[in-house]
Amino acid sequence: MTNFDMQTGDVLLEARHVKKVYDKDGKRARGTNPPVVLDDINLRIYAGEFVALLGPSGSGKSTLLRLLAGLLRPTEGEILFKDVPQYGTNPHLSIVFQSFALFPWLTVLQNVELGLAAQEVPPTQRMRRSLAAIDTIGLDGFEDAYPKELSGGMRQRVGFARALVVEPELLFMDEPFSALDVLTAANLRKELLGLWRERKMPTRAIVMVTHNIDDAVLMADRIVVLGANPGQIRVEIAGLPLHQRESTNENYTKTVDLIYRIMTSPHVDIPTLMPQEQPHPNKHAPAKPRPYQALPHVSIGDVTGLLELVHSKGDRDDLYQLGRDLQLEVDDLLPMVDAANILGFAETQEGDLVLTEIGKRFAEAGVLEEKEIFRLQALAHATMIRHIVRDLQHELSHTLPEEHFLSELQEHFSESEAWSQLETAINWGRYAELFSYQEERGVFRLEEPETANHGAA
Numbered sequence: 001m002t003n004f005d006m007q008t009g010d011v012l013l014e015a016r017h018v019k020k021v022y023d024k025d026g027k028r029a030r031g032t033n034p035p036v037v038l039d040d041i042n043l044r045i046y047a048g049e050f051v052a053l054l055g056p057s058g059s060g061k062s063t064l065l066r067l068l069a070g071l072l073r074p075t076e077g078e079i080l081f082k083d084v085p086q087y088g089t090n091p092h093l094s095i096v097f098q099s100f101a102l103f104p105w106l107t108v109l110q111n112v113e114l115g116l117a118a119q120e121v122p123p124t125q126r127m128r129r130s131l132a133a134i135d136t137i138g139l140d141g142f143e144d145a146y147p148k149e150l151s152g153g154m155r156q157r158v159g160f161a162r163a164l165v166v167e168p169e170l171l172f173m174d175e176p177f178s179a180l181d182v183l184t185a186a187n188l189r190k191e192l193l194g195l196w197r198e199r200k201m202p203t204r205a206i207v208m209v210t211h212n213i214d215d216a217v218l219m220a221d222r223i224v225v226l227g228a229n230p231g232q233i234r235v236e237i238a239g240l241p242l243h244q245r246e247s248t249n250e251n252y253t254k255t256v257d258l259i260y261r262i263m264t265s266p267h268v269d270i271p272t273l274m275p276q277e278q279p280h281p282n283k284h285a286p287a288k289p290r291p292y293q294a295l296p297h298v299s300i301g302d303v304t305g306l307l308e309l310v311h312s313k314g315d316r317d318d319l320y321q322l323g324r325d326l327q328l329e330v331d332d333l334l335p336m337v338d339a340a341n342i343l344g345f346a347e348t349q350e351g352d353l354v355l356t357e358i359g360k361r362f363a364e365a366g367v368l369e370e371k372e373i374f375r376l377q378a379l380a381h382a383t384m385i386r387h388i389v390r391d392l393q394h395e396l397s398h399t400l401p402e403e404h405f406l407s408e409l410q411e412h413f414s415e416s417e418a419w420s421q422l423e424t425a426i427n428w429g430r431y432a433e434l435f436s437y438q439e440e441r442g443v444f445r446l447e448e449p450e451t452a453n454h455g456a457a
Contacts, residue, residue: 009046009047009048009049010046010047010082011044011045011046011047011082011083012045012046012047012081012082012169012170012204012205013044013045013068013079013080013081013090013170013205014043014044014045014079014080014083015041015042015043015044015064015067015068015074015077015078015079016042016077016078016079016080017040017041017042017076017077017078018038018040018041018042018064018067018074018076018077018078018079019036019038019039019040019041019074019075019076019077020036020037020038020060020063020067020072020074020075021034021035021036021037021075022034022035022036022037022413022414022415035230035412035413035414035417036230036231037060037063037230037231037414038060038063038064038067038230038231038232039230039231039232040077040232041064041067041077041231041232041233042233043064043068043224043233045068045170045205045207046205047204047205048204048205049205049206049221049222050196050205050206050208050219050220050221050222050239051205051206051207051208051220051221051222051223051224052208052209052210052215052216052219052220052222052223052224053065053207053208053209053210053224053226054210054211054213054216054223054224054225054226054259054263054330055225055226055227055228055231055263056226056227056228056263056266056330056331056334056338057211057228057297057331057334057335058228058229058231058294058417059226059227059228059231060226060228060230060231061209061226061231062174062175062209063231064209064226064231065095065172065174065207065209067079068090068172068207069089069090069093069095069172070086070087070088070089070090071089073087090170092168092169092170093168093169093170093171093172094115094162094163094164094166094168094170094171094172094203095163095171095172095173095174096156096159096160096163096171096172096173096174096176097159097174097175097176098174098175098176098178098179099179100147100152100155100156100158100159100179101159102147102155102158102159103147104146104147104148105146106146106147107143107144107145107146108134108139108142108143108144108145108146108147108150108158108161109127109130109131109134109143109144111147111158111162112130112133112134112158112161112162112165113126113127113130113165114162115162115163115165115166116129116130116165116166119166129165130161130165131143132165133161133162133164133165134161136161136164136195136200136201137157137158137160137161137164137191137195138157138191139154139157139158139161142154151184152179152180152181152184153180153181153184153185153187153188156176156177156179156180156188157188159176160176160192164201164202164203167202167203168202168203169203169204169205170203170204170205170206170207171201171203171205171206171207172206172207172208172209173206173207173208173209174208174209175209175210175211176208177189177210177212177215178210178211178212178329189215189218189219193218193219197242208220211329211330211331212329212330213256213259213260213263213330214247214256216259217239217240217245217252217255217256217259218245218247218252219245220239221238221239222236222237222238222239223236223237223238223239223259224236225237225259225262225263227266228266228294229292229294234262234266234270235262235270237255237258237259240252240255253320254275256320257318257319257320257351258273258274258275258351260319260320260323260330260351261273261319261348261350261351263330263334264319264334264337264348264351264353265348292383292412292413293342293382293383293384294413294421295339295342295382295384295421295424295425295428296334296335296336296338296339296342296424297335297420297423297424298335298336298338298339298424299427300374300427300428300431302336303336303339303340303343303345304362304363304370306322306326306336306337306340306353307340307345307346307355307359307362307363308363309322309325309326310322310346310353310355310363311355311359311360311363311364315354315355315359315360316352316353316354316355317352317353318351318352319333319337319348319351319352319353320351322353337353340353340359342381342382343374343377343378343381343382344356344358344359344377344380344381345358345359345362345377346359358373358377361373362374362377371431371432371433374431374432375432375433375434378428378429378432378434379432379434382425382428384405384409384421384422384425385425385428385429385432385434387405387408388405388425388429388434388435388444389429389434389435389446391404391405392435392444392445392446393446398445398446399443399444399445399446400443400444401442401443401444402422402437402442402443402444403442404444405422405425405444406418406419406422409421409422433447434446434447435447
């Protein structure tokens, strides 16, 4: 048995057909179509369950958490708490963020008391409840200490105590362990799970955003995997029985491997990715074609290193094992895998990364041949790179201002992401020696027109 049964739990929180778009300054500019962050999100949070939200960068995990909390308003759809529509911040939940967000001039006790003070709880009762929360979270004896005197793990404990002291029905956690070292995170995770499973916490449900697949499998009764561009729920996976939530358990390893397979195969339908012996999930969405190709923000050196490592292992390696070998979280590994896929150097097959023939050549090539291969693959497969080269070719001066390309990107991405996409395209194009970019003037120039013409459409 898991720690939770959806058939008996009451629905505490629900998102119905929620959509969120990037609207500049809260207004939709005339003639534009703002990029969609989240699209048609339908999600229920039940009493008694621990839910993990997983997804690649850009899938809108944290945005969804803020929508559920009432910190953001959906563009379309609605958020309901106990079947009542919500139009502002939900007073029945608390949030623990990645950053500790403690006031440095206040003691531990004073930091924990803040939420109760905002609720106008009488001072005597405020102190009693705060001391109890501090004791529960393992900080007894540090009530009068200031944040600068505490380690990172202890500061995060203060954050948990501050969230729990108001006795929220829902506890939200946004990457709560990512700022901690491995041992501290493991210890705090274990203690938090102990408090939750022994019902020593006042909260009735927990929702956690994480990029760590192991954390999700270890802690959650239900794992919600999101896709990106736009963010949507791809699949919901039931958590393992409590006795199987150990890294040495075979089913634990299979579940982690399955999630890697789903997250590294964004354009493959979920039933195709499920093992034959495992029943297909009841709730999953068909793969959606990407409306506009997004370049992963990763250096060419990292992609080269990944391909060389896989080549040294016989041109095929398990993605889960690759992440462990490279000591990378999934959010760091996925952009490298995505870049290798886009450039035609590798494919994901059944949870493995498999080099293509051109990928094998690239892994074996010297510097000059490596650049030539990359140049041809970027022109053939990277849409933005090809557009930049094409437009530069059509100009008599072979130059164009950055605004020319930025305006195209802003039709599909938020303003900040459009800049990030352009920066990635610049880095890739420079490496391939397709064009140069003068940062102080914001001008692109075709590097070698006769070379760039080869293969550009």
